[in-house]
Amino acid sequence: MAIPEFELIRRYFSSAWQQAPVPELCLGPGDDAAILQMSATDQLLVSVDTLNVGVHFLPDSPPERLAQRCLRVNISDLAAMGGEPVGFTLALSLPDVDSEWLAGFSQGLAAAAREAKCPLIGGDTTHGPLSMTIQVLGKVPAGQAIRRDGAQVGDLIYVTGTLGDAAAALQVMQAGSAQLSSENVDILLRAFYEPTMRIEAAMQLRGLATAGLDLSDGLISDLRHILTASSARSRSNLGAEVNVSALPVSSAFKQVFPEFQQQVERAVSGGDDYQLCVTVPAEKARQAESLMADLSVPFSRIGEIVTGEGIQFHNEQNEAVLIHTQGYQHFADSV
Amino acid sequence: MAIPEFELIRRYFSSAWQQAPVPELCLGPGDDAAILQMSATDQLLVSVDTLNVGVHFLPDSPPERLAQRCLRVNISDLAAMGGEPVGFTLALSLPDVDSEWLAGFSQGLAAAAREAKCPLIGGDTTHGPLSMTIQVLGKVPAGQAIRRDGAQVGDLIYVTGTLGDAAAALQVMQAGSAQLSSENVDILLRAFYEPTMRIEAAMQLRGLATAGLDLSDGLISDLRHILTASSARSRSNLGAEVNVSALPVSSAFKQVFPEFQQQVERAVSGGDDYQLCVTVPAEKARQAESLMADLSVPFSRIGEIVTGEGIQFHNEQNEAVLIHTQGYQHFADSV
Incomplete structure (x- = not known):
């Protein structure tokens, strides 16, 4: 049986994080990153992710690209919360000492670290099946982190970049x-x-976005995370309406998936895009769009938060569109 | 070929941590934990460790004890620097969803978290060979962390508890x-x-210990880490003289290793004890001993930092004692 990772963690480890609540802990497991209050003005963001050979990548994956992906995916979690990277640690398990592989991997790591201004601050190297766990630390002005639980009815839903390219x-x-x-x-x-x-x-969307995350599991799954967290916090039922014609996709993606329905299915269910998905109140939409334009970041309005439950899809003519696929889930049989 | 982990990290990843030095980074890879300046008064300690099945533990290890060990070992790294735990993250790879195993593991985790007042703040659960990476965060007043590189000639060498019990x-x-x-x-x-x-x-030894760490690789290896780091920092050659008769061992340990020479070899080379090893200036020795006595922490003076190189062992009669074993090294053939 496939059990989603968050459900696993929640079920078995809730006691471990409830055992000893510390005053510094503002937000525990469940969001992209945990938030710790480090001083009156600053909060620390902490996020961790593991990639295992045969599960998250193939054994012959080019090491440089693998390192790039591994670090970028983790930094994306911080970024999604409006955090500024501070540094990362790497726990690396290796089946053997392969100099060529290590050289490539460390080069990829260094390139991503440089781009994100996020240095390696510590690590552990052990013997074992190829696996890498990266933990990133970031900071954010107190109270300004973009969390998952702030969406409200009427907020517009935006995504950056294009969807489905990783799929x-x-x-x-x-x-x-x-x-x-x-x-x-x-x-x-x-x-x-x-x-x-x-x-x-x-970082520019701090104070404008009411909720946000990075799209790691696919739009359906991730938007549901926003709806669930925000419904719980606001004690109301929040749903979403998404216009499938507004989903941003690349021409390369369209070449791989030529049918429109196929495009929609893959764009909303494909994971690993790591684009931002944020909700913005209508009155702040123009400001947010303008800031993203200044950064040359594609920023597409794809829908709206509504009263209700779940995600309803419709086309340009406001006709309902049925989606058959589910979002990506870890612990699934396939990669 | 066995390459020590720190050498691996240093050789390949030095570029990744030099790429983007950030003002917050006070101490990078190499010590028990990295140090980040989070505010004018507080520093953050970050440490990460991985345990892999078949390498660091046997597949049939009891999950509750495994979790205890995994978290305690990591928190020990923070403790060794005088840090106060803030929280930890867990990256867990599992071959399957075994409810009984997870229940035991999470109970062990919760017990250690409670004892250390160190809650689980986030995590990642993935599919893969059984492996756990724990990262602990702690805090220390700015400048008061106990590092490896502050030992000076004349400092007395102490260890807590007993040595060799894990061996x-x-x-x-x-x-x-x-x-x-x-x-x-x-x-x-x-x-x-x-x-x-x-x-x-x-925490009580802050300001008294000039250098310190926790004994994970065995006294020989770990004391060498102190000598190497402190020699580099002081631009002098530091060695150590250790009195083998002063090495604290338990009666259970003596039953397993009845020969005296065998006891000495195992006490100085056995890893996984996680006792503190600190250097204390002679004039602060009485104060340190008194503070440890107040905490009921066994605190044995085993030697002294001297001008020279390496570690010389002698007995009560000041006769040289030859040690044949080396400290524990990761990437070795055996567990």
């Missing part, structure tokens, strides 16, 4: 790319291995 | 315990699975 990349890696130009293959592989870290964009 | 436990687990009482078996297994976290002791 298209996986399709290409698994089934080949006969019909694609090498340029488009490159665009998709880069989307998968080097997802854009929306650090500056999310 | 004796491994011996018992591997070769049986026919000659031991069940009480002594229990003492040794507890030393291995539930090492004492010297949180309060190390």
Whole structure:
């Protein structure tokens, strides 16, 4: 049986984090990152993720790209909360000492660290099946973190960049790319291995976005996280209406998935995009759009938070669109 | 070829942590924990460790004890620096969802978290070979962390508790315990699975200890870390003289290793004890001893920092004692 990771953690470990609440802990497990109050003015964000060989990546994945992806994915969690990276630790398990692999991996790591201004501050290297756990630390002015639980009825839903490129990349890696130009293959592989870290964009959205996260599990799953957390906090039933015609997709993605319905399904269910998904009150929408334009960050309004439950999809003509796929879940049988 | 973990990290990842030095980073990889300046008055300590099945523990290890050990070992790193725990994250890879195992593991985790006042603040659960990476965060008043690099000639060397109990436990687990009482078996297994976290002791030693760490790799290896770091910082050659008759060992340990030379070898080379090893200037020795006595923490003076190189061992009669074993090294062939 597939049990989602958050459910696993919640069920078994709730006692471990309730045992000893400390005054510094503002937000525990469940959001992209935990929040700790470090001083009157600053909060610390903490996020951790593991990638295992055979589960999250293939054994022959190029080490440089793997490192890039691993660090970027983690920094994306901080970025989604409006955090500024401070540093990261790396726990690396290696089956053997392969100098060439290590050189490539460390180069990829250094490149992503440089781009994010997020240095390696510590680590542990052990013997074992190839696995990497990265924990990133970031900071945010007290109370300004973008959490998952602040969405309200009437808020507009935005995503950055394009959706589904990582899903298209996986399709290409698994089934080949006969019909694609090498340029488009490159665009998709880069989307998968080097997802854009929306650090500056999310920092600009502090105070404007009522809720937000990065799209790791796919829009359906992740938007549900916002709805669930925000419903619980506001003690009301929040749902979402999403216009499938407004979903931003790349031309490379469209080449891989030529059918429109297929495009919609993959765009809303494909994981690993690490784009931001935020909710913004209507009266702040213009300001948010303008700030993103200044940063040249594509920022698409795809829907609205409504009273109700779940996510309803519709097209440009406001006709209901049925989605058959579910969001990505860890502990699934496939990659 | 066995390459020590710190050498691996240093060689390949130095560029990743030099790429983007941030003003907050006071101490990077190499000590028990990294130090980040979070405010004018407080520093954050960050430490990470991984335990892999088949490398650091056996597949049939009792989950509750495994969790205890995993968290305690990590918190010990913070404690060794005089840090006060703030919280920890857990990255857990599981081959399957085994409710019984998870219940035991989470109970052990909760027990150690409660004792250390260190709550779980976040985590990641993924599919893969059994592996756990714990990262602990702690805090220390600015500038008061006990680092590895402050030892000076004339400082006295102390250890807490007893040495070699974890090595004796491994011996018992591997070769049986026919000659031991069940009480002594229990003492040794507890030393291995539930090492004492010297949180309060190390906090009391702030400002008294010039250098310190927790004994994870064995006294020889770990004392060398202090000598190497302190020699580099003071630009002098520091060595150590250790009185083997002063090494504190338990009666259970002596039952497992009845020969005196064997006791000495195991006490100085056995890893996984997680006792503190600190250097204290002679003029502060009485104060330190008194504070440890108040906490009922066994605190044995085992030697002295001298001008020279390496560690010289001698007995009560000041005769040289030759040690044949080396300290524990990761990436070795055996567990």
